[in-house]
Amino acid sequence: MLKKLHDSGLTSEHCYMAGFVSIGISLLSWSLSKQHQHGQVDRADRWGIFVGEWAPTLFALGNGLRSYEK
Template sequence: MLERLHEAGLRADHCYMAGIASIGLSFLSWACSRKLESAGIDRADRWGIFIGEWAPTFISLGNALRTYEK
Protein backbone atom coordinates (compact mmCIF):
# COMPACT_ATOMS: atom_id res chain seq x y z
CA MET A 1 0.00 0.00 0.00
CA LEU A 2 2.80 2.42 0.86
CA GLU A 3 4.47 1.70 -2.45
CA ARG A 4 1.29 2.60 -4.34
CA LEU A 5 0.82 5.81 -2.36
CA HIS A 6 4.45 6.76 -2.99
CA GLU A 7 4.13 6.00 -6.70
CA ALA A 8 1.00 8.16 -6.81
CA GLY A 9 3.08 11.09 -5.59
CA LEU A 10 2.16 11.15 -1.90
CA ARG A 11 5.15 11.99 0.28
CA ALA A 12 5.66 12.01 4.04
CA ASP A 13 5.76 15.80 4.09
CA HIS A 14 2.31 15.93 2.50
CA CYS A 15 0.93 13.74 5.27
CA TYR A 16 2.58 15.84 7.97
CA MET A 17 1.10 19.00 6.48
CA ALA A 18 -2.33 17.34 6.32
CA GLY A 19 -2.01 16.38 10.00
CA ILE A 20 -1.18 19.93 11.01
CA ALA A 21 -3.97 21.30 8.81
CA SER A 22 -6.48 18.91 10.37
CA ILE A 23 -5.64 20.25 13.83
CA GLY A 24 -6.38 23.79 12.63
CA LEU A 25 -9.48 22.63 10.79
CA SER A 26 -10.66 20.86 13.94
CA PHE A 27 -10.53 24.08 15.92
CA LEU A 28 -12.10 26.06 13.08
CA SER A 29 -14.97 23.60 12.64
CA TRP A 30 -15.59 23.59 16.39
CA ALA A 31 -15.68 27.39 16.53
CA CYS A 32 -17.89 27.74 13.44
CA SER A 33 -20.30 25.04 14.56
CA ARG A 34 -20.55 26.63 17.97
CA LYS A 35 -21.36 30.07 16.54
CA LEU A 36 -23.35 29.28 13.40
CA GLU A 37 -25.47 26.27 14.38
CA SER A 38 -28.22 26.28 16.93
CA ALA A 39 -27.57 22.63 17.84
CA GLY A 40 -25.50 23.56 20.88
CA ILE A 41 -22.04 22.95 22.24
CA ASP A 42 -22.37 19.14 22.12
CA ARG A 43 -22.60 19.13 18.35
CA ALA A 44 -19.71 21.58 18.04
CA ASP A 45 -17.63 19.30 20.27
CA ARG A 46 -18.46 16.29 18.09
CA TRP A 47 -17.38 18.13 14.92
CA GLY A 48 -14.11 19.20 16.53
CA ILE A 49 -13.35 15.70 17.80
CA PHE A 50 -14.32 14.05 14.50
CA ILE A 51 -11.94 16.17 12.46
CA GLY A 52 -9.29 16.14 15.20
CA GLU A 53 -9.08 12.36 14.92
CA TRP A 54 -7.66 12.71 11.41
CA ALA A 55 -4.37 14.22 12.63
CA PRO A 56 -2.89 11.05 14.19
CA THR A 57 -3.84 9.08 11.08
CA PHE A 58 -2.08 11.51 8.75
CA ILE A 59 0.99 11.72 10.99
CA SER A 60 1.21 7.93 11.28
CA LEU A 61 0.93 7.59 7.54
CA GLY A 62 3.65 10.23 7.20
CA ASN A 63 5.91 8.24 9.51
CA ALA A 64 5.31 5.08 7.49
CA LEU A 65 6.05 6.87 4.24
CA ARG A 66 9.17 8.48 5.73
CA THR A 67 10.43 4.99 6.61
CA TYR A 68 9.59 3.76 3.11
CA GLU A 69 11.34 6.74 1.52
CA LYS A 70 14.61 5.93 3.33
Protein backbone atom coordinates in the same frame (compact mmCIF):
# COMPACT_ATOMS: atom_id res chain seq x y z
CA MET B 1 -0.77 0.27 0.77
CA LEU B 2 2.08 2.57 1.79
CA LYS B 3 4.10 1.51 -1.24
CA LYS B 4 1.24 2.43 -3.56
CA LEU B 5 0.86 5.81 -1.87
CA HIS B 6 4.60 6.43 -2.17
CA ASP B 7 4.64 5.32 -5.81
CA SER B 8 1.77 7.69 -6.57
CA GLY B 9 3.86 10.64 -5.39
CA LEU B 10 2.60 11.14 -1.85
CA THR B 11 5.41 12.05 0.56
CA SER B 12 5.70 12.10 4.32
CA GLU B 13 5.82 15.91 4.19
CA HIS B 14 2.40 15.95 2.53
CA CYS B 15 0.95 13.80 5.31
CA TYR B 16 2.56 15.82 8.09
CA MET B 17 1.28 19.08 6.61
CA ALA B 18 -2.20 17.60 6.20
CA GLY B 19 -2.09 16.52 9.85
CA PHE B 20 -1.32 20.04 11.03
CA VAL B 21 -3.97 21.49 8.72
CA SER B 22 -6.54 19.05 10.13
CA ILE B 23 -5.78 20.31 13.64
CA GLY B 24 -6.44 23.87 12.48
CA ILE B 25 -9.62 22.83 10.69
CA SER B 26 -10.74 21.02 13.82
CA LEU B 27 -10.40 24.15 15.91
CA LEU B 28 -12.05 26.27 13.22
CA SER B 29 -14.98 23.90 12.71
CA TRP B 30 -15.53 23.65 16.46
CA SER B 31 -15.54 27.42 16.80
CA LEU B 32 -17.82 28.04 13.81
CA SER B 33 -20.22 25.26 14.73
CA LYS B 34 -20.47 26.61 18.26
CA GLN B 35 -21.29 30.09 16.96
CA HIS B 36 -23.85 28.93 14.39
CA GLN B 37 -25.60 26.56 16.77
CA HIS B 38 -26.06 29.35 19.33
CA GLY B 39 -24.00 27.71 22.04
CA GLN B 40 -25.04 24.09 21.51
CA VAL B 41 -21.76 22.65 22.65
CA ASP B 42 -22.63 19.00 21.89
CA ARG B 43 -22.77 19.42 18.13
CA ALA B 44 -19.74 21.73 18.07
CA ASP B 45 -17.75 19.17 20.06
CA ARG B 46 -18.73 16.37 17.67
CA TRP B 47 -17.54 18.37 14.63
CA GLY B 48 -14.25 19.27 16.30
CA ILE B 49 -13.61 15.69 17.41
CA PHE B 50 -14.57 14.25 13.99
CA VAL B 51 -12.04 16.38 12.13
CA GLY B 52 -9.47 16.15 14.94
CA GLU B 53 -9.34 12.37 14.59
CA TRP B 54 -7.76 12.73 11.16
CA ALA B 55 -4.51 14.17 12.52
CA PRO B 56 -3.11 11.00 14.18
CA THR B 57 -3.92 8.95 11.09
CA LEU B 58 -2.16 11.43 8.82
CA PHE B 59 0.87 11.60 11.12
CA ALA B 60 1.04 7.79 11.18
CA LEU B 61 0.90 7.67 7.37
CA GLY B 62 3.69 10.24 7.28
CA ASN B 63 5.83 8.08 9.55
CA GLY B 64 5.14 5.04 7.39
CA LEU B 65 5.95 6.88 4.16
CA ARG B 66 9.20 8.17 5.65
CA SER B 67 10.50 4.59 5.67
CA TYR B 68 10.04 4.40 1.89
CA GLU B 69 11.85 7.71 1.38
CA LYS B 70 15.10 6.45 2.94
